[in-house]
Amino acid sequence: MGGVDGDPGGPLGLADLDDQGGPLVEEEDQLLVEGIDALAGIGERFGGGGEFPGLALLGRGRLALGGGLCGSLMRLWSLPRAHRGVIVQPMASVERLGGRLWQKPVGNTDSRSKAVGGVDTGGTPVPRAPVDERESALHSRPMPSRELVVTRFAPSPTGHLHIGGARSALFCWAFARRARHDGADGRFMIRIEDTDQARSSEESARGILDDLAWLGIRWDDGPVLRRHQALGTGHQGVNQGQGGDIGGDSRGVGPYFQAQRVGIYNSYIEALVKAGHAYPAFETTEELESRRKAANAAKQTYRYQRPDDVQIGAFNESRWKRAQAGEAHVIRLAVPREEIIVRDTILGDVKSAAGELDDFVIRKADGFPTYHFAVVIDDELMGTTHVLRAQEHLANTPKHVALQKALVRLDNGKPFRTPVYGHMPIICNMDGSKMSKRDKAKIARKAAKDAIAKDGGITAAVLAGTTGIAQKQIADFLAAESDSVDTAEALASHFKVALPEIEIWDFRRSGYLPEVIINFIALLGWNPGMKQADGKDLEKFDLEFIGKNFSVERIGKGSAKFDRAKLLSFNGDAIAGMADDVFVQRWRAWLAEYEPEALARLDGLGADTLMILAPAVKPRAKTLRDTLKPIAFALASDTGYEFDKTAVEKNLLASDRTGAKLLAEFKPVLAGIDAWTPGSIHAAIEAFAKSKGFVGEKGVNVGPIAQPLRIAITGVAVSPPLGETLGVLGKASTMARIERCLTSL
RNA sequence: GGCCCCGUCGUCUAGCCUGGUCCAGGACACCACCCUUUCACGGUGGUGACAUGGGUUCGAAUCCCAUCGGGGUCACCA
Numbered sequence: 001m002g003g004v005d006g007d008p009g010g011p012l013g014l015a016d017l018d019d020q021g022g023p024l025v026e027e028e029d030q031l032l033v034e035g036i037d038a039l040a041g042i043g044e045r046f047g048g049g050g051e052f053p054g055l056a057l058l059g060r061g062r063l064a065l066g067g068g069l070c071g072s073l074m075r076l077w078s079l080p081r082a083h084r085g086v087i088v089q090p091m092a093s094v095e096r097l098g099g100r101l102w103q104k105p106v107g108n109t110d111s112r113s114k115a116v117g118g119v120d121t122g123g124t125p126v127p128r129a130p131v132d133e134r135e136s137a138l139h140s141r142p143m144p145s146r147e148l149v150v151t152r153f154a155p156s157p158t159g160h161l162h163i164g165g166a167r168s169a170l171f172c173w174a175f176a177r178r179a180r181h182d183g184a185d186g187r188f189m190i191r192i193e194d195t196d197q198a199r200s201s202e203e204s205a206r207g208i209l210d211d212l213a214w215l216g217i218r219w220d221d222g223p224v225l226r227r228h229q230a231l232g233t234g235h236q237g238v239n240q241g242q243g244g245d246i247g248g249d250s251r252g253v254g255p256y257f258q259a260q261r262v263g264i265y266n267s268y269i270e271a272l273v274k275a276g277h278a279y280p281a282f283e284t285t286e287e288l289e290s291r292r293k294a295a296n297a298a299k300q301t302y303r304y305q306r307p308d309d310v311q312i313g314a315f316n317e318s319r320w321k322r323a324q325a326g327e328a329h330v331i332r333l334a335v336p337r338e339e340i341i342v343r344d345t346i347l348g349d350v351k352s353a354a355g356e357l358d359d360f361v362i363r364k365a366d367g368f369p370t371y372h373f374a375v376v377i378d379d380e381l382m383g384t385t386h387v388l389r390a391q392e393h394l395a396n397t398p399k400h401v402a403l404q405k406a407l408v409r410l411d412n413g414k415p416f417r418t419p420v421y422g423h424m425p426i427i428c429n430m431d432g433s434k435m436s437k438r439d440k441a442k443i444a445r446k447a448a449k450d451a452i453a454k455d456g457g458i459t460a461a462v463l464a465g466t467t468g469i470a471q472k473q474i475a476d477f478l479a480a481e482s483d484s485v486d487t488a489e490a491l492a493s494h495f496k497v498a499l500p501e502i503e504i505w506d507f508r509r510s511g512y513l514p515e516v517i518i519n520f521i522a523l524l525g526w527n528p529g530m531k532q533a534d535g536k537d538l539e540k541f542d543l544e545f546i547g548k549n550f551s552v553e554r555i556g557k558g559s560a561k562f563d564r565a566k567l568l569s570f571n572g573d574a575i576a577g578m579a580d581d582v583f584v585q586r587w588r589a590w591l592a593e594y595e596p597e598a599l600a601r602l603d604g605l606g607a608d609t610l611m612i613l614a615p616a617v618k619p620r621a622k623t624l625r626d627t628l629k630p631i632a633f634a635l636a637s638d639t640g641y642e643f644d645k646t647a648v649e650k651n652l653l654a655s656d657r658t659g660a661k662l663l664a665e666f667k668p669v670l671a672g673i674d675a676w677t678p679g680s681i682h683a684a685i686e687a688f689a690k691s692k693g694f695v696g697e698k699g700v701n702v703g704p705i706a707q708p709l710r711i712a713i714t715g716v717a718v719s720p721p722l723g724e725t726l727g728v729l730g731k732a733s734t735m736a737r738i739e740r741c742l743t744s745l
Numbered sequence: 746g747g748c749c750c751c752g753u754c755g756u757c758u759a760g761c762c763u764g765g766u767c768c769a770g771g772a773c774a775c776c777a778c779c780c781u782u783u784c785a786c787g788g789u790g791g792u793g794a795c796a797u798g799g800g801u802u803c804g805a806a807u808c809c810c811a812u813c814g815g816g817g818u819c820a821c822c823a
Contacts, residue, residue, distance in 0.1 A: 195822090285820090299746065301746080352749080353748080395817070434817075525757095531771085536771050572786095647783095651783095701782075703781095707782065709782090719784075
C-alpha cells in the first residue's frame with residue numbers, strides 16, 4: 001500500500017491519478033471522489049446497489065473507488081484532466097468519513113494520455129480523443145461550486161523577461177485557461193518576487209509585465225498594468241479602451257509585490273521560531289564561506305551543521321533574544337532528517353534522501369525572506385494549486401515541501417498544502433547549455449577581448465568613454481565578474497557584433513511576431529499531439545488553441561534546444577500569410593518603434609508606399625527587420641546608392657554593351673507610361689521584350705531588359721519584382737536613376 | 746565531485762503507459778529537380794534517428810537491468 005496514513009503530504013493532485021489505475025493499485029486502495037454533481041449518477045448506477053465491488057456510494061456527488069477501478073472509471077468516463085485534479089479530496093474529509101486515503105504507488109507516472117490527433121472534414125484539426133456521449137453529458141451538468149485552480153508566474157524583477165520565463169508564464173496561463181474550459185475557476189496569477197533588494201527594480205517589473213502583455217498573456221490576479229496611458233499625464237491615451245488594464249486583486253490575496261509582504265513573512269518566521277522549527281543563526285558569511293571551501297578541498301559535500309543547542313521542536317529562547325536584541329543573524333529552518341518525496345506531474349516521484357537537506361536560510365540578514373520562504377508562504381496564502389516551473393527548480397522543491405510540512409496558517413490553524421508540481425524541461429542553446437542571458441555576456445566579452453588583443457590601446461577606461469558605461473563596471477565585466485546585460489549590449493554595439501536574442505524584448509526588436517513566439521515556445525517541451533487533415537502533425541496554432549488544448553501530460557521530460565532556424569521559418573510563414581493591409585499595419589508599427597527614419601523616408605515617397613511594397617516584401621522577409629533588406633533601394637536617395645561592379649559588367653557592359661543599349665532604348669517607353677502602377681510597368685517591360693523578339697519556347701523572356709533595368713534602379717542584381725520597385729520610386733525617380741546609371745558607364 | 750533529471754533524424758518532436766499495424770511519421774534545416782526577369786515564395790522528390798549492451802517475450806523504439814552520454818543543482822540570487 002502506497003499510502004501514508006495521517007500524512008498525505010498535501011492534497012492529491014494530478015500526479016496521483018496520472019497512472020490510471022491498473023494492476024499496480026492494490027485492492028484496499030481507495031479514492032474519494034466528490035465535488036462533481038454528475039458523479040452522483042455514476043454512483044447510483046454502479047455503486048448504489050452495492051453489487052459493484054470496489055465502489056461505494058457515499059452520498060450525493062460523492063463516491064469511493066477502490067483498486068484499479070478508479071483508474072478504469074476515469075478512463076471509461078474520459079474525465080477531463082482538471083476534473084481529475086478537482087475531485088480528489090484532501091485527507092481531512094476522508095478521515096471524517098472514516099475512509100482511508102492513499103497515495104497511489106507512483107512508480108511510473110509518466111503515462112501519456114491517449115489523445116491522438118484526428119481529422120475533421122473541414123480540415124481544422126480536432127483531437128481524436130474518444131468522444132462519448134456520457135462525457136458530454138457530464139460536461140453539461142452544472143458544477144455545484146467551481147473548483148479554484150490557481151497557477152502563478154513569479155518573476156524576479158532583475159532584468160527583462162527571458163524566453164524561458166515567457167514559456168513558464170505561457171504554460172501556467174494555459175493550464176488555468178484549460179481548467180476554465182473544463183469548468184473549473186482557473187486563474188492565472190502574477191507575483192513579483194522582489195526580495196533581492198540590491199538587484200530588483202520597479203522598472204524591470206514593469207518591463208516584464210509589458211513583455212507579457214505584448215505576447216498576449218493576460219493575468220487574472222496580480223499587479224495592475226495600466227496600458228495606453230498618455231505619458232506623464234495620467235490620462236488615458238488615444239487607444240483608450242483597446243487594451244485595458246491587466247491584473248487586479250479580485251480574490252483579495254495581494255499585495256503581489258513580495259517586498260510589500262515582509263510583515264506577513266515575519267509573523268510566520270516568528271511562529272516558526274517559537275514552534276522550534278526555525279532558529280536564528282549567527283555565523284558570518286565569511287565563516288560559512290571558509291567552511292565551504294574547506295569541505296570542497298576535502299572533496300566533501302558541504303552542509304550547514306546545525307548548532308548543538310538547537311533542537312527541532314524546542315523554542316530556542318536565548319538565540320531569539322540575541323536576535324531580538326539586534327545581533328546580526330539569519331533565520332534557518334530546522335529541517336527534520338527524513339526522506340522527502342516530491343510528487344511531480346511531469347517527472348513522477350522524485351525522492352530526496354534523509355539528510356540531503358541542510359538547515360537552509362529562510363530569512364536573510366537584511367530582514368527579507370529568501371526565495372524559498374517567500375514562495376511557500378505566498379503560494380499558500382494566495383491559493384496556488386498548481387506550480388509549473390522549469391526543471392532548474394526541481395532541486396529546490398524538497399526545501400519547499402519541508403517548509404510546507406513545518407508551516408501552519410496563522411489565520412485558521414490549518415497546515416500548509418502542497419501544490420501540484422510540474423517541472424518542465426529546460427530550454428537550451430543548440431550546444432546543449434542552458435539558454436541564459438549570460439550567453440550575451442559571453443559573446444560581448446569575447447568580442448571585446450579579441451579587440452583588446454588586437455589593439456592594446458583599448459582599455460576599460462577607453463571603453464567607458466565611448467560606451468558611457470562606468471569603467472569599473474566594464475572592468476568587472478571583462479573579468480567575468482559581472483554578466484550585466486546592459487554592459488554586454490553596449491559593448492556589442494560598440495564592436496558591432498550581434499548578440500543572440502534571449503529575452504522577449506530582443507525578439508520584439510528583431511521583428512518577431514508575438515503570436516509566433518507564443519506558438520514556438522509552446523512547442524518547446526509540449527505539443528498538442530494532433531494531426532491536420534493531410535496527416536501532418538499540427539504545430540501551427542494560437543493562444544486560444546493552447547488555452548483550450550493544453551495538458552500537462554503532454555509536456556515532455558527532455559530538455560529542448562532552441563532552434564532559431566525553425567523560429568525564423570515560423571515567423572516568415574506568419575508574415576507571408578498575412579493579408580497585405582494587416583501586414584502594412586504591423587509593419588508600420590514596428591518601423592515606427594525601431595526604424596522611424598526608414599518609415600519617414602518611405603512615407604515621403606508617397607502615401608501608398610508601404611502598401612505597394614507589401615506583396616514584394618512579405619515573401620522576402622522572415623522578420624520585420626528583414627523587410628529593410630529588399631527595400632534598401634527605396635531607402636536610398638536617387639544618387640545615394642552604388643552600382644555593383646560585377647553586376648554592371650555582366651548585365652550592362654558585356655557583349656558590347658548590349659544591356660546598356662537596350663536600357664537606353666527602353667527608357668522612352670517607360671517615360672510614356674501614364675498610369676504608373678506595378679501592373680502597367682510590368683506590362684510595358686513584357687511588351688518591350690516581346691517587341692525585341694525575346695521569346696522562347698516557354699513564352700516571353702524579359703531577362704535581357706529586366707536585369708539592366710534592375711541594376712540601374714537599385715544598383716544590384718537582386719531586388720523585388722520590377723513593377724513594385726519602379727512603382728514605389730515613381731516615374732521621376734526612375735528616370736533620374738536610369739539617367740545616372742547610363743551616364744556613369 | 747555529491748544529489749537529481751533526461752536520452753527517437755543535425756534540431757523540435759509523433760509513437761512508449763496499453764509490445765506486433767514502425768526496415769519508425771511530421772516539421773525546421775540540408776540536397777536535387779521544377780517554376781521563375783534577379784532574389785525570394787511555391788511545388789515535387791531525397792539524405793537522415795530508436796545512445797550502447799544485456800535480459801523478458803514467439804515478437805521490443807515500446808517492459809526490466811547495466812553502461813555510456815547530456816543536462817540541472819549544490820548562496821544570506823531567484
